[in-house]
Amino acid sequence: MGMSAATTAAEGIKFCIFDLRRGQQEGQELDKILFFFPADLPFSAQLSVIGLSEGLITFTRIFSPEAACEVIEAERHSHVFYEAEPDIWMVMVVEKNESEAIWRIDALRKVLKEVHSLFLMFHGSIRTLIEKEPAGGLIRSHLYPFIMDYLSDFLLGKKLQLPSFRDCLKERGTVQMLTVSREAAIEVQSLVRMLESFAGNTQFYSLILFQDLLVSTTLSPVDTINLFTYAVLRLTPRALSSGVSSWSYLRKGSTASNVATGSILAQSASVSEQNFRSRDTSPPGGVNSHHIARPLQPDRWSKGKDGFLVTDIWGAEASGSTLATPTIWLQQTEERVYVCAYQYRSLTLILLVPVASILNGEQGVSVVKQQILENASLKMLKIEEKLSKGWAGENAYHVSGYRYLLVDGDRDVSRASPPGKVTTLTKESLLALSKVREEVDLEKGRMEHDNAGQEKDLEVCIRAKNNAWVIARITKGKELYMVLEKANETVLYASDAVEKFSNRYCNGAFSLD
């Protein structure tokens, strides 16, 4: 287990998942570990990370029984904690030894939340998989490829690029919406109603995206976020055409580099699979004979001739003739649904068909697909045309003079300046905003812990050393973050700017009167 490329690629980042209910016998501490990255780190070093985490979780519960350890800040590392499921913890350790490695803890925790939510959507809960096979082989063989595939999206060159201060005008775990004209909205509505009519007595769900933006959803908010996230990662036209960078502000650019470096992670994966296998107590081949789908594996989706998106991720059907239709779990209704994705140019339709509602499996799915082709495709064509006409391109939501992020916490929706515009900001401005966001994160956290119920109302307006205005406004569940460079020096100017923005783009949500 010497030096491998994986260690150099992942320098400074450790990521582990462990179960506090496992490995309580002497000598079996390794049993706790469900996932560890980098996998070729010596076991002693892995255990040391987990030992410290466990120690501090226990220690902090002395004083804070309701909320155990959330973060350890050391001089050279930050350890970010997230209790994904009861007693199942995810811990990410990031190094902060260089000028770019300045993190906002909440942004990192959102990464942990996101990967766990996606895992839930595809594989169900970690606990369930552990209970299915208590030796742990099953959950490990699911987690490892899943998380490695997820992390591959953060690879830039040879380095894992996690969200840093430069991403302070982004909000993970939210949905970005397309602003739709009234006319188009009516068309979309009628399409959605038609899709629902396919269901007969049961209920189908649908999600419609234009480019990387959400147009319509009939899913619950939590399922919408998950599926939207997945769609932007793997299904939208930009995700399909690898090599073209996504302008979605939540996704890292060049997919091209992922291809090159994906192998590094893959190499690491194979090392780890050996590790985990050798650790398994189950008979060899027992677990591994199962096919384990890797829904986040890059470049495995493509558009078929009929417009439906296809993948071999879920393997082929028993007969071997057609590819199996993917299924996911909906968190809200706890039902398993087939995922049918149909794409016409920039428009992606995802129809979710409950598995229980279809008696004859794939055959039934293809009936539904046929219905889409026959009835819905024309409507989609029209809608696509309309939306494309009204679409101003990737800078559509740029507001000149402003660099902003708008988050509607009640609806989990966000909108922000296009990433190309954010990069024009100086490092100082971004650092200052990142700091302010950290302060706001703490305040919000306090509100949650105190359970006060009252809504936070906060306005922070800072003139930084470089003369940029850095602004945060929280009101009625909505958050607005803003950087104004090259602005006048009085506070009044800055608040005027916010006022104007609020009136024009937020229906006056942040206006004072």
Place this chain on the structure above:
Amino acid sequence: MSSDSSSTSGGEFTNPNPSPNSTSKPLEDQFASAALTEPDNEPPEIQESPNGVANGSVGENSHGEIESNEREGAVGSNLEARQSVRWRRTNSEVEVEAPSSPSSSGYAGERGSSSGSGSSGGFDMIGGGIGGGDDEEIQEVSNVDSIQDSQASWMPGKRHVDEAKERGQRGIYYGNIVMIEVGVGNRDGEGFQCSTTISDPVMVVVVLVALVVAVTMVTELVDDASLSWRKRKKHFFILSNSGKPIYSRYGDEHKLAGFSATLQAIISFVENGGDRVKLVRAGNHQVVFLVKGPIYLVCISCTEEPYESLRGQLELIYGQMLLILTKSVNRCFEKNPKFDMTPLLGGTDVVFSSLIHSFSWNPATFLHAYTCLPLAYATRQAAGAILQDVADSGVLFAILMCKHKVISLVGAQKASLHPDDMLLLANFVMSSESFRTSESFSPICLPRYNPMAFLYAYVHYLDVDTYLMLLTTSSDAFYHLKDCRIRIEMVLLRSNVLSEVQRSMLDGGMHVEDLPTDPLPRSGTLSPHLGQPRDSHESLREPFVGIGGPAGLWHFMYRSIFLDQYVSSEFSPPINSPRKQKRLYRAYQNLYASMHDKGIGPHKTQFRRDENYVLLCWVTQDFELYAAFDPLADKAVAIKTCNRVCQWVKDVENEIFLLGASPFSW
């Protein structure tokens, strides 16, 4: 038995890095300290150390020398002086009886009440078990587990009970491991067999977790006192790098040996990974760590103060400790890592608790500036002149203070006094009752001036609140300083300085209600008190009662960068209850931390509005202004008001600041 285990293991314990800070060694010490029930006999050993007073090397004092210094001082002076030299010991007796002492109401005090129940044994047994018989320990732990069931009623909520039970079960197992390891060493008498395993990170992990679990159970299950102890909003701990408790704000530090060992384990565990732990956050709680050589300081708080403030407070606590002992106390740890420092700080609890109290009311603790008692310029000049006289005769610093406010201060030649040192010195003097009763001559150290050396402070109260401090490097200057004091006192009385001080105390400082609406005419004759004719003003202020100053101004603080001084307005309605004052104070702390970010700060301006206040902050090269307004205050008017405040401060700076005689201007 426990000492056996630690001594046999000692040799082989120093595994991975042979530095004194390696995990293994502290771990060994944890066992020792957890198992020891009696105070050990190290202090006498220290007293035997040769004293270096003869050669007069003040900078090289270790503790042994501190004591002998005191003794020598006593020999060389009259009865009065001896009395004062012995203040520390007499003081300690006074404090034990003091009802306000936190230890009397804290963990230790309440703990005694349930000593009859089986659970109280849990603490000692877990500690002892680590060093001793394994069967017993398991029994005790499971015992505790069942007791915990019976006591479940005081636990908040069912879920918590379950968790505790679970942890208890885990604890049985972990306790077991640790014990088996130690037990092997004991029974076979062949040294610590597991010394290699312990150095192995796996074992270290296990030990760390075991300790944490043990302490969890101790603090959770022993009795109700621990519940109230845990619920304290802000804990401060000082411990040695071997895990020995030195100070705890709440509870008896001796009874927190296991807890202390856990803190030590966390710090050294992270240190072993080549890092240094600064902060752990959990819900509303923050655990802040500060390592100063062999001294570890930890704060556990749910007060919503920013990390930077809490860390600054730990720095001040460390400074307060140095003020009493100097940094040469480090050498005691070099000689003997298990050195017990608590006797050295005996009786100083009240000094620390008063300092900690000041963290929630005294802006000097985070502004790093001092404040002056408002006085007419001439009055302050008169006080400064006589202080200057004595400074020329070999006094290093002459400081005249009224409570925590400076009347005047003078430093010899190039000597400069850091505001933090003044804060710590004033706290030390004001919190020690003995200084009030007689003139005193006491060794003190100014950590920012020279952390290694003792100075000698001659302290004398001129009236109830006003005291004179004369600092010197010479340990036999008592008579000289006494003479100086007599001279100073005479001059102060003759020039009415003391009565002016009394008057100023009654009048108070700047009131936001007095903020002039128009720019003030610059003729000094018009302004007997801070630019406002005092008596005619009382009626003017009437309509403002309950709403603060103009434009919703509630309070402000102005810090002059060059002078190292700040002025803060008096609290007036609606900031009139201690709770509201504390909340405003905390808001200022947050604002200060937000403005002075280490990486990118300081920012220039900040406007902040929440449900409690509108806060405005303005940082320039010359000054910093912090102002609090009604949350509904109009932004534009508030800004104008801030400008007026700055103007007002400049208009009366002769009276509110110590000008010209700044220690840094020499």
